[in-house]
Amino acid sequence: MEFLYRVTGRGTRILSERCEGEELVLTGPLGRGFDIPPGARRIGLVAGGMGVAPLTYLARYCRERASGSIRITTYVGARTASALVGLEELSALSSEVVVTTDDGTYGTCGVVTAALEADMGDLCRDGVIFFACGPRAMMARLAECLIPAGVPCQVSLEERMACGLGACLGCAVAVRRGDGETYASVCKDGPVFPLAEVVWEGK
Ligand code: FES
16 A cells, blocks of 8 residues: 655644554545546546546556556646656556646646647547546636537546544535535545536635
8 A cells, every 4th residue: 555645734744754554544545536437448537636546546456457558648738857756657547648837947838728638529539438537626627628629538536534434524515416515534535536516706
């Protein structure tokens, strides 16, 4: 079992201070993960920053279950070259990889969604299904690009969590259900949601 995380607060700092051989108690698996439709032939992975972690797992799963029959086109974006993590393994699992950095220190200069938009025609011809994880601004831009085009996409949301069980409501996000909007817990109802289900405006 492997974990990829960045120290951003007290919890991850405590984790980072554990020593080899120490025991940790885990509860899981929890929530709802990615769902690869049967018969998928081409998938697009869109990772921003630490979003590489769940998508590497997904790519590994595809390679183990479907061997070479799924073409995986991967887009990875980060602020700068030093913020790119896990690129080697994700590249090895992918059929092709496009990397962007905001400051141009690695790959193409710019945001990852711009690179993806440039390839949309080719991807859509193959009936691509997208899976994404990254900062909210990246996901909101994906929503603007993919939803009007009717391209399916599942997103894994990043939220701070406390209980992980749907009890504290600390990870609530606005979602569309039926004709209205309501709140869902990222830990229990997600972290994976259809892109079109999440309310991206106003946050
Ligand atoms: S972390 Fe408590 S409800 Fe999600």
